[in-house]
Amino acid sequence: MTESNFYSHCQQKFNHASAFLNLPDGHTYSYADLHHQSGRIAHHLTELGVHKGDRVIVQVEKSPQNLFWYFACLRAGFIYIPLNTDYLEHEVEYFIGNAAPSFALCDPARRAIFDKHANCNVGTLDNNGNYLHDNASTGHFGHADYEIQNSEDTDFKDEACDAADIAVILYTSGTTGNPKGAMISHGNLVANAATLSSAWGWQTDDVLLHALPIFHIHGLFVATHLVVFNGSQMNFMTKFDPQLVVDWLPKSSIYMGVPTNYVRLLAHDGLNGDACNNMRLFTSGSAPLLTQTFEDFEQRTGHTIVERYGMTETGMNTSNPLLGKRKPGTVGPALAGVETKICDDLVQQVAVGQAGTLYVKGANVFKGYWQMPDKTAEEFTDDGFFKTGDIASLDEDGYISIIGRDKDMIISGGLNVYPKEIESILDKISGVTESAVIGVPHADFGEAVVAVIVCDDIKAKNGPLSEKQIIAEMKTTIAGFKVPKQIHFVDALPRNTMGKVQKNILRETYRS
Ligand code: AMP
Numbered sequence: 001m002t003e004s005n006f007y008s009h010c011q012q013k014f015n016h017a018s019a020f021l022n023l024p025d026g027h028t029y030s031y032a033d034l035h036h037q038s039g040r041i042a043h044h045l046t047e048l049g050v051h052k053g054d055r056v057i058v059q060v061e062k063s064p065q066n067l068f069w070y071f072a073c074l075r076a077g078f079i080y081i082p083l084n085t086d087y088l089e090h091e092v093e094y095f096i097g098n099a100a101p102s103f104a105l106c107d108p109a110r111r112a113i114f115d116k117h118a119n120c121n122v123g124t125l126d127n128n129g130n131y132l133h134d135n136a137s138t139g140h141f142g143h144a145d146y147e148i149q150n151s152e153d154t155d156f157k158d159e160a161c162d163a164a165d166i167a168v169i170l171y172t173s174g175t176t177g178n179p180k181g182a183m184i185s186h187g188n189l190v191a192n193a194a195t196l197s198s199a200w201g202w203q204t205d206d207v208l209l210h211a212l213p214i215f216h217i218h219g220l221f222v223a224t225h226l227v228v229f230n231g232s233q234m235n236f237m238t239k240f241d242p243q244l245v246v247d248w249l250p251k252s253s254i255y256m257g258v259p260t261n262y263v264r265l266l267a268h269d270g271l272n273g274d275a276c277n278n279m280r281l282f283t284s285g286s287a288p289l290l291t292q293t294f295e296d297f298e299q300r301t302g303h304t305i306v307e308r309y310g311m312t313e314t315g316m317n318t319s320n321p322l323l324g325k326r327k328p329g330t331v332g333p334a335l336a337g338v339e340t341k342i343c344d345d346l347v348q349q350v351a352v353g354q355a356g357t358l359y360v361k362g363a364n365v366f367k368g369y370w371q372m373p374d375k376t377a378e379e380f381t382d383d384g385f386f387k388t389g390d391i392a393s394l395d396e397d398g399y400i401s402i403i404g405r406d407k408d409m410i411i412s413g414g415l416n417v418y419p420k421e422i423e424s425i426l427d428k429i430s431g432v433t434e435s436a437v438i439g440v441p442h443a444d445f446g447e448a449v450v451a452v453i454v455c456d457d458i459k460a461k462n463g464p465l466s467e468k469q470i471i472a473e474m475k476t477t478i479a480g481f482k483v484p485k486q487i488h489f490v491d492a493l494p495r496n497t498m499g500k501v502q503k504n505i506l507r508e509t510y511r512s
Contacts, residue, residue: 005161006189006225007074011035013204014231021064021236024244029064031231034071039156041072045103048121048133052077052159054102055169057095057118059083061107062214062238065129067224069105070214074167074186077159078103081169081181082215086497091179093117095171098181098370108132127238163187163363169370170217170312181370182313191363192221192315193229195335200254200281200306201322202226208234209252211245211261213497217312218286223256246270250278258286258499262293266300276301281322283308285331286498288402288420290427290434294328307331309402311388313379315364318400329424330399338362339385340400342392347381350393355403355418358392359385391418408503410439410447415481417449419503422484425477426451429470431460436493436501437484440511450510451484454492465489486510 003009014020016032029037050056056078060066073080081099083092085107096104096117104118105125114122123133161167167186171179196202208227212219227234235248240257242264249255257265262284265271282297283306298304309331310316317340320332334340341349342356350356365386368376379387391403403420410417419437426435433454442448457464467487474483488510494502 002163003160004163004165004186004190005074005077005158006167006186006193007038007071008158008161009190009193010225010228010231011158013229018231019233020228021067021234023064023236024248034068034228036154037065037068038071038075039154041069042076042156043154044133045072045078046076048103050076050078050102053079053166055079055081055099056103056105057081057083057099057101058105059085059087059092059107059110059114059215060105060125061085061127062219063125063127063129064236065125065131066214069125070220071228072156075156075158077161077165079166079169081171082220083171084213084215084497089113089117094178098178099169161186163190164367166367168220172312180372180375183367183370184312184315185367188315188364188366189221189225191337193225195337195364196222196226196316196319197230199319199322199335200226200283202230202232202254204230204232206230206232206254206280207252208232209237209245209248209255210234211237211240212256212258216286216498217310217315218256218258218498222283222285222308222310222316240264242268243270246275249275253279254281254283255279256283256285259284259289259293260287260495260499262289262297262305266293266296271300273300273302276303279303281306283319285309285316287495287500289328291328291424292427309390309400311390313366314360314362314386314388317360317362317364317388320399325397327395327397327399330395330401333398333400334360335364338364341385342394342400352394352396355391355393357406358388358390358400358402360388361385391420408438410437410449412439412442412447412449412481413445417482422449422451422474422478422482425474426453426470429465429473430462431455431457431465432470433459434493436503436506438503438506438510440507442485448485449482450486450488452488452490452493452506452510454490 014031019028020031020034021029056073102120104114104122106114108124108126125131165186166183168184169181214220237244285308289307304326306320308319317338318331318334320326339361341359389406392400403418422437423435433456435453437451439447440450494505
């Protein structure tokens with residue numbers, strides 16, 4: 001067996017004496033801290049009877065200690081299950097029921113919920129790193145002055161893991177039906193970290209500015225993994241705050257954000273070329289980056305954002321290049337080792353420029369959905385490609401554009417309408433800040449195209465925009481069946497924590 005434990009791979013690269021994580025308050029954790037704290041936690045959980053392959057479910061606020069718990073699970077071969085901190089009781093109940101964890105770690109405020117639903121040991125971790133577990137033994141994993149068990153327990157022997165062993169289950173947000181637990185293996189983690197490291201030219205002396213949540217693939221795998229995989233360091237913000245980001249850019253070399261983060265940074269006066277002097281790379285993902293944001297950012301800072309594309313089930317699949325042309329509105333070519341194909345409904349590849357469903361295959365692609373073999377089988381082709389559910393097209397240079405989700409596709413009067421196409425046109429209208437296009441039930445057409453728009457009247461060339469005016473303008477640009485039947489003006493689009501527009505909420509709001 002080739003050793004595939006993700007932590008063991010990382011450990012070959014990192015130097016115990018080097019800094020791992022710097023907090024805005026000046027506190028720094030070294031790789032020795034990461035190693036010892038995660039070792040202590042792994043010991044503790046083992047003593048509580050957690051075994052390789054058991055699930056550890058975690059719903060806590062972002063903190064360095066949260067990361068130590070994560071790496072403890074990887075080291076011991078436990079399956080780590082992070083939950084979005086926004087999930088409410090009925091959602092948590094579902095995850096606990098589905099995952100059947102052997103240990104649960106939650107925020108102190110959620111203790112009663114976990115006690116009620118989890119049939120296992122429950123511990124709490126607050127955002128100052130204070131840990132408390134069932135047996136009422138308290139400890140502080142954060143600082144060396146207090147240790148949960150005894151300090152000799154820091155030297156934990158990592159569990160040998162096969163590439164196929166599951167490291168993490170990440171529940172997909174799922175706008176329809178129950179969320180599905182994507183089983184991500186140690187092999188997936190190693191493959192994706194290695195591919196991204198070389199695609200983005202990661203160096204040991206790179207410093208990542210980390211301001212993403214760590215319950216999601218973006219902040220946990222793409223961001224944290226690349227740091228630890230390369231033994232480099234990160235400036236760790238427990239939440240995204242434009243002022244803090246601007247303050248820490250001069251001490252960082254890489255920043256990763258979701259598009260909304262970039263929009264909010266652009267709204268901050270302190271963002272300029274000087275603040276970015278030390279930066280070598282900005283990346284964006286998890287939701288589409290508007291061409292306007294890409295261009296505004298370049299104008300303000302002199303940096304072009306590298307947009308990449310991936311999903312929970314697959315890790316990262318494509319990226320605009322480090323060297324070479326970064327094309328706004330595209331997510332770049334497939335990454336090394338990732339096969340992609342864009343197909344029609346009969347799973348036949350479509351021509352360049354044509355829209356179709358994107359399929360991917362590679363060592364980055366997950367094993368399947370936890371306890372859902374039928375659902376897993378439905379999403380894979382016989383030759384091992386995973387159906388992403390994203391509608392995409394390929395250009396003549398091999399760059400992929402994501403047009404939307406297949407379930408967002410609108411069928412109006414029997415004709416397919418891709419929301420992204422309409423949104424791109426709307427976004428170009430002077431005064432439109434951003435837009436979301438949805439389908440709503442319609443007696444004649446089956447579905448009608450409806451646009452929800454955020455406007456900035458000050459920027460509108462010809463005064464405040466009206467529904468009539470926008471519809472008239474659209475009629476001169478695109479086929480009639482694609483023109484929105486209705487336009488709604490809003491102050492802001494509903495978005496989830498990762499910056500994705502919540503079209504299910506819009507469909508519900510405007511269905512009548
Ligand atoms: P998640 O599993 O939460 O990471 O969501 C994955 C989905 O986010 C993908 O299937 C895409 O629909 C969307 N997504 C991620 N990155 C991008 C991107 N750069 N452009 C457009 N959509 C993206």
